[in-house]
Structure formats: structure tokens, C-alpha cells
Amino acid sequence: MPDTGETHFGFQTIDLDRKQAMVDDVFHRVARRYDLMNDLLSGGLHRAWKDAMVTMLNPPRKGRFAVVDVAGGTGDIAFRVAAASGPATAVIVCDINPDMLAVGRVRAQERGLGGVVTFVAGNAEALPFPDRSQDACAIAFGIRNVPRIEVALREFHRVLRPGGRFLCLEFSTVDVPGLDALYDFYSFNVIPALGRAVAGDGDSYRYLVESIRRFPRPSAFAEMIAKAGLSRVSHRLLTGGVVALHSAWRL
Numbered sequence: 001m002p003d004t005g006e007t008h009f010g011f012q013t014i015d016l017d018r019k020q021a022m023v024d025d026v027f028h029r030v031a032r033r034y035d036l037m038n039d040l041l042s043g044g045l046h047r048a049w050k051d052a053m054v055t056m057l058n059p060p061r062k063g064r065f066a067v068v069d070v071a072g073g074t075g076d077i078a079f080r081v082a083a084a085s086g087p088a089t090a091v092i093v094c095d096i097n098p099d100m101l102a103v104g105r106v107r108a109q110e111r112g113l114g115g116v117v118t119f120v121a122g123n124a125e126a127l128p129f130p131d132r133s134q135d136a137c138a139i140a141f142g143i144r145n146v147p148r149i150e151v152a153l154r155e156f157h158r159v160l161r162p163g164g165r166f167l168c169l170e171f172s173t174v175d176v177p178g179l180d181a182l183y184d185f186y187s188f189n190v191i192p193a194l195g196r197a198v199a200g201d202g203d204s205y206r207y208l209v210e211s212i213r214r215f216p217r218p219s220a221f222a223e224m225i226a227k228a229g230l231s232r233v234s235h236r237l238l239t240g241g242v243v244a245l246h247s248a249w250r251l
């Protein structure tokens with residue numbers, strides 16, 4: 001979106017400066033039920049999408065490797081990276097929302113990963129890490145919530161070391177005839193209804209669905225990634241285009 005001082009919160013047009021607080025309120029409300037709802041709403045598919053991201057990252061089994069999982073929430077990507085890599089890998093979950101981080105810390109303790117995965121409060125638009133400090137920077141289902149996406153992309157570039165990799169999972173657009181109508185029905189009817197029934201909060205889930213529709217298509221997002229200075233930008237679609245997995249490198 002051009003810098004008009006306005007942005008979208010789902011289908012609403014709002015002042016750019018209001019968006020983060022509104023997003024924070026959504027994740028404050030859904031944090032406790034976040035993981036359960038992910039399984040329920042995706043029929044467990046989010047696990048396969050996250051596995052695909054970590055397979056693409058292919059963290060080394062030997063040697064030091066620093067990964068930051070931005071907007072990492074309750075730690076799903078970080079835990080998978082920790083499981084797939086060697087003992088000298090350091091994984092940081094960086095998220096703006098203390099409620100999501102609190103759930104993540106408990107989950108890390110339960111998995112015996114308290115010493116491997118670190119949880120840090122931080123904004124994707126101003127990452128609390130030095131320049132060139134990370135071997136990889138991942139963000140899953142987070143970027144569409146960030147008010148100034150271009151600023152966050154420049155931050156990912158800044159914190160990556162030359163040769164470091166950027167990976168992003170985000171919902172995309174289903175263009176397959178027939179499947180698109182089904183997906184629309186599911187998104188706008190079933191998801192808010194389930195949100196209301198299970199989490200007692202239909203509005204938050206309506207925002208999540210609407211924000212998916214507002215997010216740029218994969219090719220447009222790929223251009224934004226390149227504009228931030230990252231190279232060898234590519235993406236592949238998963239599950240008929242429900243999700244796009246983007247990859248780029250800092251060269």
C-alpha cells in the first residue's frame with residue numbers, strides 16, 4: 001500500500017498508526033487457544049506447511065547456526081528448527097505480543113527446549129538484533145499482521161549475514177475453479193463461526209480471514225522482498241495456493 005498514512009485492518013481502512021494496537025488486541029484475545037484453533041481450522045495442515053518451511057531451511061546438524069523466528073508466537077517454527085538442527089544452533093522467537101510469548105515459553109519448557117529456544121519481545125519493524133547477526137530469518141503467518149511490511153523486510157535484510165536466508169510462509173489466494181468458492185465459504189462462514197464457538201471470539205477470526213484477502217499476491221510480495229535488497233527471490237505454492245512459501249537470500 002502506498003504511504004498515505006492509512007492501511008487495512010482486515011477489510012477496514014484505518015490510520016496506519018492504529019493497526020499494531022488492533023493486531024495486538026487480536027493476539028492477546030486468541031493466545032490461549034491459538035494452537036488448538038490452528039489445528040482445528042486447518043485440519044492439522046498448518047503442521048505440514050511449517051514442516052515444509054523447515055525442510056526448505058535445512059538447518060545444519062553441525063556448527064553454529066543462528067535463526068530468528070520473527071512473529072514466532074507460540075514457537076511452532078522455532079521448535080521444528082531446533083528438532084531439525086544440531087546442538088550449536090541457537091533459535092530465537094521474536095514476537096511483539098507478550099501473551100503469545102508466554103504460551104510459547106511454557107510449551108518450550110514442556111518440550112525440554114528451554115535452553116535451546118529463547119523468547120524475545122520485539123517488533124518486526126525494529127528487530128532487537130545487531131546487523132548481520134543471523135544465519136536465517138523466518139516468519140510464518142506473521143508478515144500480513146505487520147503494519148509497515150516494507151520496513152520489516154528491510155529489517156530482515158539488515159539482521160541477516162551475507163549468505164543468510166530469508167523464508168516466509170503466508171496465506172495466499174486460491175485460484176483453482178471450484179476450490180476457490182469452497183475456500184471462500186469456509187473462510188467467511190466456517191472460520192468465524194468456529195472462532196465464536198471454540199474461542200468465544202468470532203471477530204478476531206474474521207480479522208484473520210480478511211487480512212489474508214488483503215495481503216499482496218505472491219508475485220507482488222516477491223517484488224517487495226526484492227525491493228528490500230534480498231536476492232534470488234522465489235516462492236512455491238502449497239495446498240492449491242492456500243499458502244505460499246517464499247525464499248530469498250542476502251548476498
Ligand SMILES: C[S@@+](CC[C@H](N)C(=O)[O-])C[C@H]1O[C@@H](n2cnc3c(N)ncnc32)[C@H](O)[C@@H]1O
Binds near residue numbers: 139
Ligand atoms: C498468526 S500468528 C503466527 C505465529 C507463528 N509464527 C505460527 O506460525 O504459529 C502472528 C503473530 O505475529 C505477531 N506479530 C504481529 N505484529 C507483529 C510485529 N509488528 N512484530 C512482531 N510480531 C508481530 C503476533 O503477535 C502473532 O504472534
